[in-house]
Amino acid sequence: xxxxxxxxxxxxxxxxxxxxxxxxxxxxxxxxxxxxxxxxxxxxxxxxxxxxxxxxxxxxxxxxxxxxxxxxxxxxxxxxxxxxxxxxxxxxxxxxxx
Numbered sequence: 001x002x003x004x005x006x007x008x009x010x011x012x013x014x015x016x017x018x019x020x021x022x023x024x025x026x027x028x029x030x031x032x033x034x035x036x037x038x039x040x041x042x043x044x045x046x047x048x049x050x051x052x053x054x055x056x057x058x059x060x061x062x063x064x065x066x067x068x069x070x071x072x073x074x075x076x077x078x079x080x081x082x083x084x085x086x087x088x089x090x091x092x093x094x095x096x097x098x
Contacts, residue, residue, distance in 0.1 A: 001058065002056050002057065003082055003083070004056055004082070004085070005054070005057060005081065005082055005083060006053075006054060006080075006086075007054075007067065007081075008052055008078070009050065009051040010050065010076065010079075011075070011076055012076075013049065015048075016075075019075045022071040026070060026072045029069070030070075038056055040054040040055070040086065041053065042054075054083075063080050064078075067080075
């Protein structure tokens, strides 16, 4: 059964050139996962120390697999929390064509 997960990442305080070089690849992969519906939101704090992502998955293990596929996963420390619910403007504004 699919469920929502909040993933919070701690980002490195000093961003190495290798980290910065992978950002475009990370953005592309996030866009793909959002288009597939696996990621519902993706946010970065203004001080660039935290990154948050809402993921839809069948298990925490599946979330961990998704994180492992991200180009920046080697540089980020994740914390995964299952959510009871996730409300968003998108879910309120969804229009049924039935």
